Amino acid sequence: RYGRAELEDQIGAATGLAYTTAGGDTLSIEVSIYPGKGNLTLTGKLGDVMKESAQAAFSYIRSRAAELDIDPEFVEKNDIHIHVPEGATPKDGPSAGITMATALVSALTGRPVRKEVGMTGEITLRGRVLPIGGLKEKSLSAHRAGLTKIIIPDENKKDLEDIPDSIKEGLTFVPVKHLDEVLDQALAEGAHEG
Amino acid sequence: RYGRAELEDQIGAATGLAYTTAGGDTLSIEVSIYPGKGNLTLTGKLGDVMKESAQAAFSYIRSRAAELDIDPEFVEKNDIHIHVPEGATPKDGPSAGITMATALVSALTGRPVRKEVGMTGEITLRGRVLPIGGLKEKSLSAHRAGLTKIIIPDENKKDLEDIPDSIKEGLTFVPVKHLDEVLDQALAEGAHEG
Amino acid sequence: RYGRAELEDQIGAATGLAYTTAGGDTLSIEVSIYPGKGNLTLTGKLGDVMKESAQAAFSYIRSRAAELDIDPEFVEKNDIHIHVPEGATPKDGPSAGITMATALVSALTGRPVRKEVGMTGEITLRGRVLPIGGLKEKSLSAHRAGLTKIIIPDENKKDLEDIPDSIKEGLTFVPVKHLDEVLDQALAEGAHEG
Amino acid sequence: RYGRAELEDQIGAATGLAYTTAGGDTLSIEVSIYPGKGNLTLTGKLGDVMKESAQAAFSYIRSRAAELDIDPEFVEKNDIHIHVPEGATPKDGPSAGITMATALVSALTGRPVRKEVGMTGEITLRGRVLPIGGLKEKSLSAHRAGLTKIIIPDENKKDLEDIPDSIKEGLTFVPVKHLDEVLDQALAEGAHEG
Amino acid sequence: RYGRAELEDQIGAATGLAYTTAGGDTLSIEVSIYPGKGNLTLTGKLGDVMKESAQAAFSYIRSRAAELDIDPEFVEKNDIHIHVPEGATPKDGPSAGITMATALVSALTGRPVRKEVGMTGEITLRGRVLPIGGLKEKSLSAHRAGLTKIIIPDENKKDLEDIPDSIKEGLTFVPVKHLDEVLDQALAEGAHEG
Amino acid sequence: RYGRAELEDQIGAATGLAYTTAGGDTLSIEVSIYPGKGNLTLTGKLGDVMKESAQAAFSYIRSRAAELDIDPEFVEKNDIHIHVPEGATPKDGPSAGITMATALVSALTGRPVRKEVGMTGEITLRGRVLPIGGLKEKSLSAHRAGLTKIIIPDENKKDLEDIPDSIKEGLTFVPVKHLDEVLDQALAEGAHEG
Numbered sequence A, B, C, D, E, F: 001r002y003g004r005a006e007l008e009d010q011i012g013a014a015t016g017l018a019y020t021t022a023g024g025d026t027l028s029i030e031v032s033i034y035p036g037k038g039n040l041t042l043t044g045k046l047g048d049v050m051k052e053s054a055q056a057a058f059s060y061i062r063s064r065a066a067e068l069d070i071d072p073e074f075v076e077k078n079d080i081h082i083h084v085p086e087g088a089t090p091k092d093g094p095s096a097g098i099t100m101a102t103a104l105v106s107a108l109t110g111r112p113v114r115k116e117v118g119m120t121g122e123i124t125l126r127g128r129v130l131p132i133g134g135l136k137e138k139s140l141s142a143h144r145a146g147l148t149k150i151i152i153p154d155e156n157k158k159d160l161e162d163i164p165d166s167i168k169e170g171l172t173f174v175p176v177k178h179l180d181e182v183l184d185q186a187l188a189e190g191a192h193e194g
């Protein structure tokens, strides 16, 4: 089942889209939280760019904690771990930025991530969403995994023309400029245990 | 006797199955706990993927401490050491994830690990069990070591057809999707000193 | 829109000019602040010289906190993150020094950075502005991005003769010797949310 | 005199047996303790495996402090240094594990190590003693150094047949499975200053 | 103007003389101080020897704080940053030792460094001044920069014969054996803001 | 004068003998102490073996503080810096062990080191003195520097036969087995400022 869309909305996990020399792939970003000292742990054989991307996502969230309904003290009294299975596969690049941000906000607020949503996009420290590469391959893998809504950077709209109609029919593409829009699209309202 | 099934149920030690170019092997995962500051030490010539796997197992357990009957304060006031003998042999890969999680839960709860159980499977931060490679070779080494029950990832069920009948007769394979099932199968009920 | 002048004045973000083998480019320097312990995080695939440049900018600001209307205790009770998108592009060199200093002062005082201003110059620990390379290419990219005022080191005045008139017509060059002049030119008076 | 058996029982020092391409050798493991914060320092040009071996020995002792008559608070309020002279000679491998454990227990309890005892064996986190290589060469060097009792892993009993009778006559070999047996054999009862 | 003698006496900045394969050069050593925890930051693309030289200078000053009219508590409650512009140029060697010591004492006492003074010399932990190389080239660059007094190690007096008369006419060479003499020569009496 | 015997007894500095491919040399070991948190800083382009040697010397002294008239609390409330000029020359090996120990004891007790004494010998964690190489070359350099008493490891007595009579006439060789003997020979009784 790994590599397929989730069966239920998840708290603290979001689905990203990766692009490798072997084609597109989906990847789960998992976040767990436990009592600690405000440390951030990053695992899953992540390259430096992906680690910095996680740090940027985390800093954005910390600097906007109030607006996101997150208690800043809660962050300082817990440790946060972001892991990307499958642990033996190297992963890098900035395009999981908005996925990591979404999984973090879900874990910190208890709001579940909608199971049908995949996403790809670099995040900046101001929450802006920057364009990514490999949208075509990523879309194919999203379709294969059973996702139905794909959040993409607004600047990647021009790349939609390259995606085959057969794929586009089953997918809704949502172009965004800012993380606020990502969270509106990806998070479900209520909080339930995943 | 090293490389054979334990003679008694053990607290803080579980038996994993490894797969190397030289074939399958069993490995003991040992955990010890002593007063400290919540640090995690990892030894036994472990590669980065295996170390990250241990961190993921530990974070899962910390984030689910209440459900697992573990006092979160206990974790913060002790140091935990995971060691994998034989110390001169390099070890890597994510497939010891559920074994490390099981040894940690055993050490933290005092519940012994059943001596006849071996296991293999990657663990995610949500406790999910992901597929591994080399099941055939791992099964041969488990049989050789005198184990009788092998916990495997549900997604590896399809690989059972490749295992010779002579091996399958002496082994019970238990496919699992989540660490909860691993712990149900591997941990004995009462607590005794190993 | 990334790579274009900002649409509004920004708090905690300033526009620098970079010079690579592929020509000139603009880059955004983003700063975010959140409760912490006085740590400085630097991301965006920055080389050692650029990181040291950020440290020098930060130290200058800390040693002149009073004159800059910054509460020194505020710095010690928060963490500061400087990020330079696009995260996969390596960046290095000292010429973003005054841009990083400007973004830091903006973030720490709440004074917005004027959207039409770009800048380039090494900063020293005394706030002096040292000359940089590639002014011609940087000017072309500034013009292309829609910027209208470019702050340059005083010692680079001699390089203005090499810039084509067509570019110089749309740009005002402001030569400076010290960061005080940079801040006078780049920061707007009031404080509004960007 | 270095490289010869000790003239008196020693507190905080034990004699191990090493095996290099140049043949067998004895080595002293020295432990000193002084007021500090519970840190462990390891010196003597030790390789990673030997350092991890020391950590495993130390963790075993910390987790069994009560049974070994060691005050856990004493450990946390002191720093411990393990050094292996001769400082310019690289040393590695897990076979000094039980020697390091013995020297640590001696230093922490004040019980002297018997001067006539040498030992070799990997230690696990449960105090188990695992087999080592080079027993023949190690025995020759032990004999040459004037030692009379050699503690070896139980699983190495089969290698005794390879040792020349002339050596075996002057040496008593004591096969052990657990560190408890090592300490029984190696530590003298009373406490005197070495 | 960078690379020329200062226009005014400076607090927390001193002028050193460097010697590279491209000839002699002057370099500014800048020191800034701000509330912190007693940390020392070193930037400017400095090699290990130059960093160790800065540490030696700092330790000498700390161990002689009373004699130098510096409050030891002040050092522990502030962070100190030493930066050597130009940030992209690699720098190494011990010969900036006395320059770094002079800039540190100036910053910590508020006594300005005389603008006409350049200096070169290794410093030891006892404040002794050891000989350096490249005095001829360093003198040429000092002269070119407009400096008029050069502090040199006493053991370099013998190298003065190699310096052309045209250079020696405009420069006063002051040979010294100890940092006390350096500070007497380089620091102005009163304290004013640079 | 550097490379010559001291003109006066020194507190916190001792003279060692080094042996390089270019022959023998003397080296000064300098120690300074200032308010801090018990940290040990090691500079002078020292290799790992020499750094570990310094750590062993320091640990020996800390574990024997009472016998050496050193207040253990004094050590914890100060930082200690060991520096070996000339900072650009790489240095390594264990043979400066007793020199570093002597300089440390001198700095910590205020007892001066006799100016006519040079020394060479590895130190162990029990204060034992182990043999070193290059005694002949070291003796030549000691004689050249004007030293008159040389402390050597007892196990190096056999190497004295290789030293030319012309050298031996001006030098007294003192063979020692333990640091206690080194300190008896090297430290002067009273305490004066060097």
Ligand SMILES: [Ca+2]
Binding pocket: A003, A025, A026
């Ligand atoms: Ca996959």
Ligand SMILES: [Ca+2]
Binding pocket: A158, A159, A161, A162
């Ligand atoms: Ca297109």
Ligand SMILES: [Ca+2]
Binding pocket: B003, B025, B026
């Ligand atoms: Ca094995």
Ligand SMILES: [Ca+2]
Binding pocket: B158, B159, B161, B162
């Ligand atoms: Ca199959």
Ligand SMILES: [Ca+2]
Binding pocket: C003, C025, C026
């Ligand atoms: Ca760009």
Ligand SMILES: [Ca+2]
Binding pocket: C158, C159, C161, C162
């Ligand atoms: Ca020009």
Ligand SMILES: [Ca+2]
Binding pocket: D003, D025, D026, D086
């Ligand atoms: Ca030896």
Ligand SMILES: [Ca+2]
Binding pocket: D158, D159, D161, D162
């Ligand atoms: Ca045999």
Ligand SMILES: [Ca+2]
Binding pocket: E003, E025, E026
């Ligand atoms: Ca220059």
Ligand SMILES: [Ca+2]
Binding pocket: E158, E159, E161, E162
């Ligand atoms: Ca000459």
Ligand SMILES: [Ca+2]
Binding pocket: F003, F025, F026, F086
């Ligand atoms: Ca020399």
Ligand SMILES: [Ca+2]
Binding pocket: F158, F159, F161, F162
């Ligand atoms: Ca001889």
